Amino acid sequence: MIYEFRVAVRDIGLPIWRDIQVDSEETFYDFNGIIQAAFSWSGFFEHRFEITRSGGTDLLPVIIEETPLDTLEDYTDESDFREYSDEEREDVDEIEADDYDFYDENDSAENEDQTLQKYFTAIDDAATYIYFTDAVIEVDIQLTEMVAPQEDRRYPTCVAAENAGPDEMEDRSTILQNRNNLILADTEDLIRLINFALSQLGDSDIFDSGYEDFGSEYAVDTYWDDVESDDAEDSPPNF
Template sequence: MIYQIKVTLKDVGLPVWRRLLVHSDTTFEDLHYILMAAFDWAGYHLHEFDVRRSDGERMSVTRIGPDDDTNGSDLENSFPFAVDEAFTSQFLPHLKLRNEKNERLSDWIKKEKDRILYTYDFGDNWEHNIVLESILEADPSLTYPTCIKAKNDAPPEDSRGELIEDGIDLVNPDWKEIVADINEVFETDNWKDEFLSRDDLF
């Protein structure tokens, strides 16, 4: 099955979003890379998924992220602030990060309006609302993932301060150009490897 998801970047002063079609069995690790390409993030900051609504039910404290080699295996390593010892002993046993390589979208979002919060870069704190809009049959004329609509440009890496000072113009009325640029990445053979090996990340 194919999931139509709308991914909206929060708190940037104007609507910035992408509507994407992805396989329902996409891992959260692959979804991370899809979002990197869709919002033109470089991918060198920490990230985490927080399932907010699953199978029509509200969730609490279900976090999914990279394994020990990147973010660390638990919340103590991935929180953007210090966690004191009392908090750790009381809560961390219940707040282990699930490994994003092993978790699939279909494990967690199953009904329309199910929702995930994706955070990229715990310093700038770019939060993205991911909402399951529709569950579709695969179209043999399409390749997946694919972007079908978009709104405005995403801010560049490490630019939260500049954005707050109104130093960045994100307005882009040409949504078709945004979509074409994103899909040009997705249509490349071995697109993930090609995207990660770009020489224009910095």
């Protein structure tokens, strides 16, 4: 099953949203990457999801977030063991002794283990995505459609969008002061650029080489200045 979500940045003073189609079996870990790519963010800051409506019923927020394992997993590898202090190793041993149980399972869950279809089961089910930048960016998520997958379409995909995402490195006052710079008239090119970013998820080359310039300034498009233009499917659009 394919879910279509309206994903909209809250409280910027102008509409900034994406309609994204996603496989219902994706995890919240994957969904985080999709949201980051759709708004041209880097994933540098921590995040969490708060499920506010599931199965057609409003809920006290169910929190789904990164666990400390996301930051500690690299030194649980025995090959890296000597790179860490005894104190850090004790932290890892304690985690393992507790079977990685950091959260009360009644009100929180790890984003790698939870699929979208567990919580999004009815149209209008909703959540909030919180990205803990200096501005603390909040994104409203609403399930708007549930459709059968199309054989000729690659998922995730953006089917509609409006305006550029706010710069994750700016504080709220700066974002609000410069919000008119986020207004874009050409939504078709915006959608093409978002879909290019979505198509590159898992490809370290694009995100490691110049993702900061890819940034929120779709209209300026500094990152693609040095990219040769061609008609290949995986080529970014030109502005």
